[in-house]
Amino acid sequence: MSDDSLQYIPMERWEELERVFEADWPQSISVLTALKTQRQIATLGLGYGFKVYCPYGLPANGMVALNKKDNFNEIIIYCGINNIKNLENALMSTKLVDWRSPLTIPFLPEHLFKSIEKVAPKLNVEIENDGDHPLYQVVLLDKGTPLFENIT
Numbered sequence: 001m002s003d004d005s006l007q008y009i010p011m012e013r014w015e016e017l018e019r020v021f022e023a024d025w026p027q028s029i030s031v032l033t034a035l036k037t038q039r040q041i042a043t044l045g046l047g048y049g050f051k052v053y054c055p056y057g058l059p060a061n062g063m064v065a066l067n068k069k070d071n072f073n074e075i076i077i078y079c080g081i082n083n084i085k086n087l088e089n090a091l092m093s094t095k096l097v098d099w100r101s102p103l104t105i106p107f108l109p110e111h112l113f114k115s116i117e118k119v120a121p122k123l124n125v126e127i128e129n130d131g132d133h134p135l136y137q138v139v140l141l142d143k144g145t146p147l148f149e150n151i152t
Contacts, residue, residue, distance in 0.1 A: 004094055004095055005055060005090035005091075005093040006055060006094045008051060008052070008053055009053075009063075013078075014039065016070070018035060019059075020059045023080075024038065024080045030107040031107070032061070035052070036037075037066075049067045050065060052064075053066070055090030057087070059091070060083060061083050061086040061087060062077070062079020063076070063077070064096060065077075065133055066096065073101055073102065074104045074106060075097060075104070076107075080113070081111045087112075088115055092119055092122055099124065128132055
């Protein structure tokens with residue numbers, strides 16, 4: 001076991017994460033979909049190194065997944081609103097993330113965006129957003145609602 005604040009979670013334990021994230025439905029829909037997709041890719045023998053970590057090895061503390069594809073570095077971060085402090089501490093102390101390289105953080109809910117803004121200066125990281133991509137939001141509509149109406 002590593003001494004790092006982010007502990008590797010093998011695919012056999014992803015169900016533990018999924019149970020935690022299902023309690024935060026629908027906010028967690030994207031991270032649950034990412035785990036499902038990566039499981040399917042690995043089952044087909046097409047896995048390419050998607051790695052899942054939990055702060056201090058506890059699924060209740062959330063997830064940090066590293067998705068490296070050539071020069072593209074994606075980091076998927078998720079935790080419920082009540083466990084942000086553990087996630088922040090883990091992000092600030094981990095050696096697994098190279099904060100000097102460009103990173104893409106997809107589908108980041110507002111509570112996590114604020115958290116990343118808070119820890120970024122401590123990590124000497126600059127956040128770039130082109131302004132064309134608003135914060136990730138989950139919008140649930142009743143089945144009878146006309147599509148694309150009343151969405152701003």
